[in-house]
Amino acid sequence: MGRITGPVCRLCRRDGLKLFLKGSRCDTGKCAFERRSTPPGMVQKRRGKPTEYGIHLREKQKVKHFYGVLERQFRTYFARAERGKGNTGETLMSLLERRLDNIIHRVGFATSRAAARQMVLHGHITINGRRVDVPSYLVRAGDLIRVKNRTKSLQLVHAAMSSHRREVPDFLSRSDAGVPEVRVDRLPSADDVSIPVQANLIIELCSK
Numbered sequence: 001m002g003r004i005t006g007p008v009c010r011l012c013r014r015d016g017l018k019l020f021l022k023g024s025r026c027d028t029g030k031c032a033f034e035r036r037s038t039p040p041g042m043v044q045k046r047r048g049k050p051t052e053y054g055i056h057l058r059e060k061q062k063v064k065h066f067y068g069v070l071e072r073q074f075r076t077y078f079a080r081a082e083r084g085k086g087n088t089g090e091t092l093m094s095l096l097e098r099r100l101d102n103i104i105h106r107v108g109f110a111t112s113r114a115a116a117r118q119m120v121l122h123g124h125i126t127i128n129g130r131r132v133d134v135p136s137y138l139v140r141a142g143d144l145i146r147v148k149n150r151t152k153s154l155q156l157v158h159a160a161m162s163s164h165r166r167e168v169p170d171f172l173s174r175s176d177a178g179v180p181e182v183r184v185d186r187l188p189s190a191d192d193v194s195i196p197v198q199a200n201l202i203i204e205l206c207s208k
Contacts, residue, residue, distance in 0.1 A: 056205040059198055066195050067096045068113050073136070078206045089199025090190045097188040100125070101135035103145060106194060107174050107182045108166035109157045124153040139184050146181040154179070169194070 050058070064074050081092035096102065101116040104125065110116035117135040119125060125132060126146050127139070139145065147157045157180050168174045169192050174182045190199075 053205075056201045059201040060205055063093075063096070063195065063197055063202065067099065067102060068117065069096070069136075075206070078202075082207075087190075089203050092202070093190065093193045093197065093199055094188050095138065097193060098138040098140075099135065100127075100132065100137040100139060100145070103139055103172065103182070103184075106166065107168050107172055108161050108164065109147065109180065109182075111160050111163060115160070119156060124148050124156060141184055141186050143184045144181060145184070147179055149179045 060074070064071070069077070077092055077095045078088075081088050081095060084091045100120055101110075101113050104110050104116035104119060105113045109125075110119050120135045120137075121133055123131055123133050124147060126148060127137070127143050129144075129146075131148075147153050161176075161180070168182075169188070171184065171186050171188045171192050172182050173185055174180070
């Protein structure tokens with residue numbers, strides 16, 4: 001996951017979509033996108049009609065910002081999707097959804113993908129009983145993702161879950177009894193993607 005060091009609210013305004021980059025703050029009235037959803041920049045009236053290339057590029061940038069991946073990482077995912085079977089766009093989005101940091105965020109163990117990335121890096125998460133500290137790890141069907149049974153780890157997850165109740169996607173099953181855990185019932189499909197995206201525009205751009 002790429003680290004964003006600048007003002008992230010500008011990214012939401014540029015992409016014209018709330019990307020939930022600030023966690024629970026994005027669900028409050030303090031959200032900058034809710035207060036001012038126009039693109040960043042002082043001169044708005046001089047902006048011309050976006051070109052075809054600009055529309056394609058904006059779609060790709062939106063997905064990169066949402067999942068927090070850099071250009072090199074994104075190209076790696078695209079190359080893997082292109083080599084795979086089936087629709088390239090659907091395969092690409094499925095790969096991004098399978099990232100461990102995305103899974104941790106979607107089940108509510110972390111308030112944002114950046115927080116989920118940090119949680120994984122600090123060793124608070126295990127998969128099938130083994131510690132995994134790679135945020136880009138791609139989960140597989142049948143994997144059991146569990147929070148480490150230690151005070152610090154449990155405090156982080158319980159604080160995130162209490163601040164915002166997130167709806168668990170259909171391809172995952174979460175258990176809150178005792179130590180929080182989630183099972184990957186199946187690989188995510190196009191219907192499970194958590195962002196409105198025209199994947200065909202991204203494929204057309206990256207295929208050039």
